[in-house]
Amino acid sequence: MPSPTESRLPFEAPIYEMEARLAEMEATYAKNRAGVDSTSIAEQIRRLRRELANLKRTIYANLQPWESVQVSRLPSRPQTRDYIDLIFDQFVELHGDRAIGDDMAVVTGMAHLGDEKVMFIGHQKGKNLAERKACNFGCAHPEGYRKALHKMKMAAKFGLPIVTFIDTPGAYPGIAAEERGQAAIIAENLMAMSQLETPIVCVVIGEGGSGGALGIGVGDRLAMLEHSYYSVISPEGCATILWKSNEHAPRAAEALRMTSRDLLRMKIIDEVIQEPLGGAHRDHREAASSLKSMLIRAIRELKELPREQLLQNRYDKFRRIGIFLEGEEQAPLNGLTGDH
Structure with a gap:
């Protein structure tokens, strides 16, 4: 299997940074689940998960062709x-x-x-x-x-x-x-x-x-x-x-x-x-x-x-494939409509 770093692309750096922060918070929450701050940490984890999902969605919805x-x-x-x-x-x-x-x-x-x-x-x-x-x-x-x-x-x-x-x-x-x-x-x-x-x-x-x-x-x-x-x-x-x-x-x-x-x-x-x-x-x-x-x-x-x-x-x-028509008034080619 490839190493974790082998699969990391430059534009994904913010994603991996946020995932690392999330992993740290989840580890802290697991240790202090019974503590007084556990509720606050749980809320921060939920918020960070939403932010991470939005970040992934934003980055991958706007990839450049070379990034794809x-x-x-x-x-x-x-x-x-x-x-x-x-x-x-x-x-x-x-x-x-x-x-x-x-x-x-x-x-x-x-x-x-x-x-x-x-x-x-x-x-x-x-x-x-x-x-x-x-x-x-x-x-x-x-x-x-x-x-x-x-x-x-x-x-x-x-x-x-x-x-x-x-x-x-x-x-x-x-x-x-x-x-x-x-x-x-x-x-x-x-x-x-x-x-x-x-x-x-x-x-x-x-x-x-x-x-x-x-x-x-x-x-x-x-x-x-x-x-x-x-x-x-x-x-x-x-x-x-x-x-x-x-x-x-x-x-x-x-x-x-x-x-x-x-x-x-x-x-x-x-x-x-x-x-x-x-x-x-x-x-x-x-x-x-x-x-x-x-x-x-x-x-x-x-x-x-x-x-x-x-x-x-x-x-x-x-x-x-490869047939293109220019102008709305041009006659269909080989029986195809202007939609093609």
């Missing part, structure tokens, strides 16, 4: 395997791509989500250094996306809804990965997911970087946890290209419009899942509960649609 990126990368933030334990029942992991090997950066398996049987696919970064190296820090190789594709086709064959969790800086860009067809398998996944005759729900739980995210990101519903990001490139990569230095990453993060609020406003995603006060890293169970509720609701709604309508809606959803 920092939150999405916190080592203490719940990862795919954490959510598997908290959300799904009877998870049976499925390994291998039947070609090269088993990429630990992509987790696949069958599970129960409430009363529903689903096929689950998600990126995994790892908690400690050994796990992160084994998972390649969440950067999947071609065999990871080939494994995901094989399991998705299996799900469609048996009529299982598909749930994917996205949490990757991007697909691994190494020479060996390219030699094994990294770009080709991601493209194949995009095509296949657009045509699978089963409901697909995708959620960005942390980082959603580039083609690595898209490789398991084409679905009927695309949601994001509140403090995650979803982008064609990382802020550092964008800054290096545009300004020749990753020191401009905060500037790039703002320009990329990669936060959940921005993407919901542009109708690239369908829903933002509220995180616990102060971020998912502060309460894994509450974050998992909100995520589970969204998944159950989305699958229930999608299962009611005829297969032809499901596929048409999915196609239309992605065809609309």
